[in-house]
Amino acid sequence: xxxxxxxxxxxxxxxxxxxxxxxxxxxxxxxxxxxxxxxxxxxxxxxxxxxxxxxxxxxxxxxxxxxxxxxxxxxxxxxxxxxxxxxxxxxxxxxxxxxxxxxxxxxxxxxxxxxxxxxxxxxxxxxxxxxxxxxxxxxxxxxxxxxxxxxxxxxxxxxxxxxxxxxxxxxxxxxxxxxxxxxxxxxxxxxxxxxxxxxxxxxxxxxxxxxxxxxxxxxxxxxxxxxxxxxxxxxxxxxxxxxxxxxxxxxxxxxxxxxxxxxxxxxxxxxxxxxxxxxxxxxxxxxxxxxxxxxxxxxxxxxxxxxxxxxxxxxxxxxxxxxxxxxxxxxxxxxxxxxxxxxxxxxxxxxxxxxxxxxxxxxxxxxxxxxxxxxxxxxxxxxxxxxxxxxxxxxxxxxxxxxxxxxxxxxxxxxxxxxxxxxxxxxxxxxxxxxxxxxxxxxxxxxxxxxxxxxxxxxxxxxxxxxxxxxxxxxxxxxxxxxxxxxxxxxxxxxxxxxxxxxxxxxxxxxxxxxxxxxxxxxxxxxxxxxxxxxxxxxxxxxxxxxxxxxxxxxxxxxxxxxxxxxxxxxxxxxxxxxxxxxxxxxxxxxxxxxxxxxxxxxxxxxxxxxxxxxxxxxxxxxxxxxxxxxxxxxxxxxxxxxxxxxxxxxxxxxxxxxxxxxxxxxxxxxxxxxxxxxxxxxxxxxxxxxxxxxxxxxxxxxxxxxxxxxxxxxxxxxxxxxxxxxxxxxxxxxxxxxxxxxxxxxxxxxxxxxxxxxxxxxxxxxxxxxxxxxxxxxxxxxxxxxxxxxxxxxxxxxxxxx
Numbered sequence: 001x002x003x004x005x006x007x008x009x010x011x012x013x014x015x016x017x018x019x020x021x022x023x024x025x026x027x028x029x030x031x032x033x034x035x036x037x038x039x040x041x042x043x044x045x046x047x048x049x050x051x052x053x054x055x056x057x058x059x060x061x062x063x064x065x066x067x068x069x070x071x072x073x074x075x076x077x078x079x080x081x082x083x084x085x086x087x088x089x090x091x092x093x094x095x096x097x098x099x100x101x102x103x104x105x106x107x108x109x110x111x112x113x114x115x116x117x118x119x120x121x122x123x124x125x126x127x128x129x130x131x132x133x134x135x136x137x138x139x140x141x142x143x144x145x146x147x148x149x150x151x152x153x154x155x156x157x158x159x160x161x162x163x164x165x166x167x168x169x170x171x172x173x174x175x176x177x178x179x180x181x182x183x184x185x186x187x188x189x190x191x192x193x194x195x196x197x198x199x200x201x202x203x204x205x206x207x208x209x210x211x212x213x214x215x216x217x218x219x220x221x222x223x224x225x226x227x228x229x230x231x232x233x234x235x236x237x238x239x240x241x242x243x244x245x246x247x248x249x250x251x252x253x254x255x256x257x258x259x260x261x262x263x264x265x266x267x268x269x270x271x272x273x274x275x276x277x278x279x280x281x282x283x284x285x286x287x288x289x290x291x292x293x294x295x296x297x298x299x300x301x302x303x304x305x306x307x308x309x310x311x312x313x314x315x316x317x318x319x320x321x322x323x324x325x326x327x328x329x330x331x332x333x334x335x336x337x338x339x340x341x342x343x344x345x346x347x348x349x350x351x352x353x354x355x356x357x358x359x360x361x362x363x364x365x366x367x368x369x370x371x372x373x374x375x376x377x378x379x380x381x382x383x384x385x386x387x388x389x390x391x392x393x394x395x396x397x398x399x400x401x402x403x404x405x406x407x408x409x410x411x412x413x414x415x416x417x418x419x420x421x422x423x424x425x426x427x428x429x430x431x432x433x434x435x436x437x438x439x440x441x442x443x444x445x446x447x448x449x450x451x452x453x454x455x456x457x458x459x460x461x462x463x464x465x466x467x468x469x470x471x472x473x474x475x476x477x478x479x480x481x482x483x484x485x486x487x488x489x490x491x492x493x494x495x496x497x498x499x500x501x502x503x504x505x506x507x508x509x510x511x512x513x514x515x516x517x518x519x520x521x522x523x524x525x526x527x528x529x530x531x532x533x534x535x536x537x538x539x540x541x542x543x544x545x546x547x548x549x550x551x552x553x554x555x556x557x558x559x560x561x562x563x564x565x566x567x568x569x570x571x572x573x574x575x576x577x578x579x580x581x582x583x584x585x586x587x588x589x590x591x592x593x594x595x596x597x598x599x600x601x602x603x604x605x606x607x608x609x610x611x612x613x614x615x616x617x618x619x620x621x622x623x624x625x626x627x628x629x630x631x632x633x634x635x636x637x638x639x640x641x642x643x644x645x646x647x648x649x650x651x652x653x654x655x656x657x658x659x660x661x662x663x664x665x666x667x668x669x670x671x672x673x674x675x676x677x678x679x680x681x682x683x684x685x686x687x688x689x690x691x692x693x694x695x696x697x698x699x700x701x702x703x704x705x706x707x708x709x710x711x712x713x714x715x716x717x718x719x720x721x722x723x724x725x726x727x728x729x730x731x732x733x734x735x736x737x738x739x740x741x742x743x744x745x746x747x748x749x750x751x752x753x754x755x756x757x758x759x760x761x762x763x764x765x766x767x768x769x770x771x772x773x774x775x776x777x778x779x780x781x782x783x784x785x786x787x788x789x790x791x792x793x794x795x796x797x798x799x800x801x802x803x
Contacts, residue, residue: 018060018254022247025053029240046239047094053243054087057250064253072131072200076253078124082117083246089113118182118220121213125189131200180224183217190214204255212248215241363434365412366419374433374441378492381445381485390452392442393481393499394422394459397511399438402474411438413469414476421462430455436534441496449484449516456480456514464512479506480514488517493535493569500531532568533579533588537595541567544599545766546617548775549737549759552751557775559616559650561739561759562600563766564592584624593625597635601644603769612776618650620682623657632671639675646676652703655681666696673698680737684725695732702729704755706740712749723753730754 029049036042058080065076092110190213193206201209219241226238361373369377381387396418403411415438422432422440429445442459446452460478467474481503489495502517509515536542542564549559566574583589600617607614625631639646651672657665669679680701704722712719722738729736738750741760750758767775 015254018251022244022251025049025247026240026244029243030237033237033240043097043234047090050090050239050243051087053246054083054090057246058083058087060250061253064256068256072128075124075128076256078120078127079249079253082120082124083249085113085116085120086242086246089117115178115182118186121216122182122185122189125186125193128200129189129192180221183220186213187217190217202255202257205252205257208248208252208255212245212252215248216245219245363419366416366434368419368423368432368434368440370433371435374435374443375492377431377443387485388446389485390444390446391483391485391495391499392444392456392459393435393496393503394440394442394463395479395503395507396438397477397479397507399476402476406472410469414467414474417467417469418463422459425459425462441499452482452484456482460514477512479503479511481506481517482514483517497531504531533582533586536566536568537591539569541569542592542595543567543768544596544603545768546772547759547766548764548772549618549757550763551757552747552755557615558757559618560772561618562596564596584622587624589622590625590628593622594634594638596620598638598642600649601638601642604644604648605642607773607776612773614648615776616648616650616678618652618680620652623654626653626657626668632668632675635672635677636675650678650680650701652680652682655684662696669698699734701735701737704736704738706760709738709740709746709750709760710742713745719749722750722755726753726755
């Protein structure tokens with residue numbers, strides 16, 4: 001035990017060893033007392049054990065004081081002074097007892113130091129109460145403390161103070177009277193520490209400290225009560241309690257760790273252990289009534305009954321508190337679960353937002369930044385007007401051949417490798433982006449033209465090197481166009497377009513090279529138009545016009561044809577005959593067709609939401625779009641996406657498409673009919689038709705080409721074609737519509753031969769969606785009668801008479 005004592009006095013103390021020492025000390029102290037009881041060394045052993053306990057406690061508390069940095073440092077200092085006062089008093093008393101033999105001055109002085117112990121403890125606890133005052137702000141906690149203190153004060157007055165005051169008023173008895181009063185103060189501090197919602201000590205420190213101080217109050221109270229009974233307490237087992245008190249207080253210091261401030265939500269965790277805090281004031285009152293009842297038992301039965309009723313009410317209230325505490329804990333658990341759920345969902349949302357932002361700015365195939373991030377970084381560079389930089393457009397020559405011959409998966413691998421080489425080409429002034437398809441762009445900050453030229457040559461050399469993909473050696477060449485800021489343009493679109501023009505000039509001259517843009521390249525309007533075409537959807541430059549379709553027999557507007565227009569920035573409205581051939585040649589027609597279908601579906605749904613009854617809208621389907629293997633799935637997914645009803649949609653296919661690979665076409669048309677679309681053949685009579693196959697197709701309507709309608713009056717053969725086409729369609733169960741009707745004579749002839757519908761300038765030109773919507777609202781049944789036509793005046797659609 002002495003070896004353990006040396007270890008426990010060192011700077012670095014094992015907490016578990018200290019706890020074992022305290023337990024062993026108490027057992028040995030008690031056991032040794034039993035062995036030597038009645039002998040001369042009994043009292044000496046009791047005092048010796050107390051001195052050892054005091055010294056160990058002082059050292060432990062001092063170590064805690066040294067390592068503590070926060071405000072509670074002063075608390076540990078007062079505890080250390082209190083334990084030191086106890087040791088001083090013990091030494092003085094021992095000197096008087098064993099040497100001076102009842103020297104009254106020394107005896108009184110030791111009593112004063114014992115009182116100082118409680119005074120220092122009280123000061124430390126008052127300091128602690130001051131620090132905890134924000135956590136004792138609720139009136140309920142204050143009332144709980146006052147109830148317990150009142151009961152304790154009453155008990156102390158009844159059983160200790162009153163009997164002591166009745167005894168001799170010597171200085172010794174004055175000291176003994178002060179003990180219970182100071183103990184009440186210590187009790188107040190302990191209750192404040194116990195009821196605080198978030199203590200400044202960890203759980204182990206708090207338990208040891210509270211238990212040690214309560215043991216001190218208990219020992220003092222027993223000692224005072226034995227004094228009242230005039231029982232000798234020197235050398236009694238109370239000495240073991242006092243020694244244990246000192247060790248527990250010292251041990252609490254060893255377990256002390258500076259606590260962080262309470263976090264949001266932490267309060268719920270602590271409120272789960274409120275049972276003791278709630279039961280304490282009621283327990284004190286119950287004890288008080290029991291004692292009072294015993295006093296009144298012999299004097300008055302009525303008073304005893306009154307006390308019993310109050311006692312039962314308190315017990316009932318305690319059970320009610322149990323129920324409330326259970327409900328409160330359940331609510332706390334729910335709140336804690338909700339907080340954890342919200343925290344988790346918030347973290348998931350933040351993670352998702354990071355992923356979305358990452359996806360929004362990164363090309364998923366190559367991992368390079370995409371066009372959106374390119375525009376953002378370009379804008380950042382424009383903040384400093386003194387910056388000089390070049391925009392490179394890079395296109396892989398004959399990439400389509402690689403895709404067609406080796407497959408798209410192979411082409412994707414090649415694009416990934418190209419992206420990796422461009423990424424490796426990073427310098428402090430170089431940044432690569434993927435624009436789309438096989439087009440890449442590089443943004444270069446430069447100090448001279450030579451520097452930009454050197455960068456282009458490095459990129460050419462890197463991309464020309466052979467690629468080994470799936471055990472195949474692939475050789476490719478790039479074409480690079482370069483535009484400079486600010487000499488070639490001062491905005492993103494202009495620079496990108498001009499770099500694109502320079503790149504197309506490289507391709508025109510044989511590919512596998514680079515060129516800087518110069519203003520003579522403006523003549524390449526076709527290339528510029530094709531390049532802009534790819535960006536038109538992103539810039540929302542495409543718009544739809546609607547040309548009404550009218551029933552000749554009922555004069556009702558029965559439908560409309562959706563016609564695409566290109567409202568190109570800086571040029572105005574571009575008609576389809578300029579950009580449709582480019583779109584077909586480049587393959588962009590597929591995406592353009594999907595855009596038209598999606599836009600029409602959304603428009604139909606929008607009309608329905610506005611309470612406008614829509615008409616059936618015809619949409620042109622290009623041969624390339626129709627021949628896509630996933631065409632049916634694509635249109636079906638657009639319907640699901642937009643929520644449009646297919647009964648309001650009519651798909652127009654060309655005559656040549658309908659007669660090519662008839663089995664494939666029949667299967668596709670059957671699927672489209674099952675979905676709910678109407679099918680018509682556009683420009684009928686201008687291509688090659690087989691009447692045998694025409695009868696097999698699930699066609700709802702034939703559209704007579706405008707070239708036949710325009711020349712009916714001058715060309716009898718064309719008039720005969722219109723008449724025979726109408727007759728044949730009727731026999732096959734199809735409707736007939738004529739397009740390009742511009743005068744009453746044409747309309748009259750069409751009505752005569754049995755054509756049911758027409759569209760053309762006689763009724764209305766193609767209208768923007770806003771004006772067509774006005775037409776739907778104002779003229780739900782078209783007023784076409786004889787010599788009437790639709791004209792447009794100051795942006796308003798009006799029916800007027802030609803007469």
